[in-house]
Amino acid sequence: MDLSGLRFTKMHGLGNDFVVIDAVRQSVRLDTATVRALAERHRGVGCDQLLIVEPAQGGQADLRYRIFNADGGEVEQCGNGARCFARFVVDQGLAKGPEIRVETLGGLMTLRLLDDGQVTVNMGVRRLEPAQIPFEAAAMAPGYPLTVDGATYEIGAVSMGNPHAVLRVADIDTAPVAALGPLIEAHPRFPQRVNAGFMQVLSPAHIRLRVYERGAGETQACGSGACAAVVSGRVRGWLAPRVAVDVLGGRLMIEWQGTGEPVLMTGPATTVFEGRITDEPTHHA
Numbered sequence: 001m002d003l004s005g006l007r008f009t010k011m012h013g014l015g016n017d018f019v020v021i022d023a024v025r026q027s028v029r030l031d032t033a034t035v036r037a038l039a040e041r042h043r044g045v046g047c048d049q050l051l052i053v054e055p056a057q058g059g060q061a062d063l064r065y066r067i068f069n070a071d072g073g074e075v076e077q078c079g080n081g082a083r084c085f086a087r088f089v090v091d092q093g094l095a096k097g098p099e100i101r102v103e104t105l106g107g108l109m110t111l112r113l114l115d116d117g118q119v120t121v122n123m124g125v126r127r128l129e130p131a132q133i134p135f136e137a138a139a140m141a142p143g144y145p146l147t148v149d150g151a152t153y154e155i156g157a158v159s160m161g162n163p164h165a166v167l168r169v170a171d172i173d174t175a176p177v178a179a180l181g182p183l184i185e186a187h188p189r190f191p192q193r194v195n196a197g198f199m200q201v202l203s204p205a206h207i208r209l210r211v212y213e214r215g216a217g218e219t220q221a222c223g224s225g226a227c228a229a230v231v232s233g234r235v236r237g238w239l240a241p242r243v244a245v246d247v248l249g250g251r252l253m254i255e256w257q258g259t260g261e262p263v264l265m266t267g268p269a270t271t272v273f274e275g276r277i278t279d280e281p282t283h284h285a
């Protein structure tokens with residue numbers, strides 16, 4: 001597709017960065033190679049994920065947004081992206097706010113712009129059955145043994161619309177994120193691959209978290225990963241209903257009252273610059 005003239009906005013949620021494209025007022029057809037070229041940090045714009053804003057397809061939402069990882073794969077959910085989406089559509093006049101209902105591949109979500117500029121995302125009621133994640137396991141359990149590179153770890157497995165594995169560690173600063181992250185991401189028991197979270201519990205109301213993201217590598221923040229870590233930590237008996245989650249890029253507040261209740265995430269959304277593609281970016285293998 002010829003991208004010349006395509007307008008985009010660069011945004012981030014605690015350093016998890018996005019190229020956001022209005023496909024309501026622009027005609028946009030992106031293939032995997034084009035997504036990878038735009039996400040490329042040297043020859044493209046550079047981002048962890050690309051967010052495409054489209055008209056809603058069903059009658060229950062104001063708009064739809066599609067999420068593509070830097071590797072070009074389309075995914076079901078992006079928590080930090082949802083906050084940036086909310087800020088973008090109100091700033092661009094695509095929605096009035098403060099409440100916005102959005103369709104994603106992972107289902108319907110409600111977003112609310114707060115007076116302090118933060119955004120609260122209702123990430124929905126999430127399921128823990130292995131088949132919903134998807135994760136290969138005989139039965140649902142708070143934790144599962146997972147053998148990685150000859151060693152066995154206990155992980156939590158949670159879907160926030162997208163799949164998450166959560167490993168508790170003593171200290172995220174010394175956690176083997178670079179070594180274990182890619183091995184967990186590609187583990188055969190996760191047929192759709194998985195986001196790998198490394199969680200340090202400081203108290204029932206305060207954790208630190210690093211995430212090696214599916215299709216993007218380690219990011220400065222992962223919103224759905226923060227939600228998955230709190231859900232997993234609660235079912236494993238370690239966490240309270242409201243948790244401050246310190247990720248590399250800052251702090252998210254996550255609230256989950258328990259099974260059958262929605263997961264709520266509150267955090268910032270930052271617009272950095274607006275741009276226009278001139279020449280076709282090329283992805284360099």
Ligand SMILES: N[C@H](CCC[C@H](N)C(=O)O)C(=O)O
Binds near residue numbers: 077081219223
């Ligand atoms: N890498 C994720 C998508 C982006 C999620 C993350 N950026 C967030 O804020 O939730 C996946 O493949 O499921």
